[in-house]
Amino acid sequence: MISTHLLTKSFQDRRRGAILAVDGVSLEVRPGQIYGLLGANGAGKTTVMRLLATLIRPSGGSATVGGHDVVRDAAAVRSKVGFLAASTALYGRLTAREVITYFGELNGLGRAQLRARIDQLATDLDMHGFLDRRCEGLSTGMKQKTSIARTLVHDPAVMIFDEPTLGLDVTTARAIVQFVRNCRAMGKTVIYSTHMMHEVEKLCDRIGIIHGGRLLAEGTLQELRQRTGEDDMEEVFIRIIGQREAP
Numbered sequence: 580m581i582s583t584h585l586l587t588k589s590f591q592d593r594r595r596g597a598i599l600a601v602d603g604v605s606l607e608v609r610p611g612q613i614y615g616l617l618g619a620n621g622a623g624k625t626t627v628m629r630l631l632a633t634l635i636r637p638s639g640g641s642a643t644v645g646g647h648d649v650v651r652d653a654a655a656v657r658s659k660v661g662f663l664a665a666s667t668a669l670y671g672r673l674t675a676r677e678v679i680t681y682f683g684e685l686n687g688l689g690r691a692q693l694r695a696r697i698d699q700l701a702t703d704l705d706m707h708g709f710l711d712r713r714c715e716g717l718s719t720g721m722k723q724k725t726s727i728a729r730t731l732v733h734d735p736a737v738m739i740f741d742e743p744t745l746g747l748d749v750t751t752a753r754a755i756v757q758f759v760r761n762c763r764a765m766g767k768t769v770i771y772s773t774h775m776m777h778e779v780e781k782l783c784d785r786i787g788i789i790h791g792g793r794l795l796a797e798g799t800l801q802e803l804r805q806r807t808g809e810d811d812m813e814e815v816f817i818r819i820i821g822q823r824e825a826p
Contacts, residue, residue, distance in 0.1 A: 580645055580737060580768040581608040581631060587639035588626050600626045602792035603640065608785070610736075613759065613769040615783030617816060623792040624772050625665075628739050631770070632662035644737055658686070661735040663727055665742040671715030675706060675725040678714060679732050686733035693732070700728040703758060720751035727755065738762060739770045744778065756782060776812040790820045 588601040601623045608614040618624040629635050631642060633653040641648065647655040669678055676697060683693040701707045704724045709717060714725060723743065731738065740759065744752035756778055762769055763784075771782060779786060780800060787797045796803060796819045804810055807818040 580610045583642040585640035586637055586642050589638045599792050604794045606787055608768055610768050611766045612784045613763050613771055613782050615779045615786040616770055616772045618789040622789045624789050628741055632660050633657055659735050660737045661730040662739045663730045663743055669714040669722055674711050674713055676710045679729045682729040683732040696732055720747050737768045741772045780812050788819050795819050
């Protein structure tokens with residue numbers, strides 16, 4: 580469902596010149612898989628996700644989503660992808676229902692289809708109690724559920740989550756983790772980025788660790804444990820990026 584080959588992205592900085600944010604990343608994610616993309620801040624993981632969502636264009640290499648090239652067939656890719664960014668904001672004066680409706684209409688959903696889809700998402704995410712409240716008055720968890728619902732309103736085959744549980748209370752975070760797990764059960768393809776290592780252990784079928792723009796390691800949790808000799812996911816992560824940083 581997702582494939583990249585030597586995917587590269589560089590940016591120009593006035594003082595530092597060219598910055599290589601993504602450096603030759605090659606990976607594959609199959610339908611029905613949750614792929615955990617892990618890295619410290621600035622490692623390049625968010626840039627990879629933005630490239631896959633066609634928000635930015637690669638400087639080199641290639642990537643396909645659902646068989647569509649992210650450059651040549653960007654519109655087709657967008658129809659298959661739901662991308663939840665960590666910095667996404669909501670329209671404060673609109674209700675949660677109005678926000679979801681707006682994005683559903685942008686994706687071409689008809690009125691009857693949209694009503695049914697909103698009702699299903701509200702049930703899955705436990706949103707019925709605040710659907711008709713303005714976003715400016717919602718809690719952090721309610722806002723995040725609204726953001727997820729608007730991201731998934733067009734029922735995409737591929738979902739990209741960038742820190743979906745950041746700043747949430749335990750109950751809401753657990754609900755979102757369970758929702759992601761249910762998406763896998765429905766055969767959807769998920770890329771999941773988080774700093775919460777226990778979420779990685781619970782959710783991810785395969786894990787990629789990126790550092791300095793490069794994919795340093797990839798495999799199942801068990802494979803990465805065997806490679807590093809560590810059981811705890813946090814220690815696995817530190818061991819792998821530490822090997823890269825060692826002289």
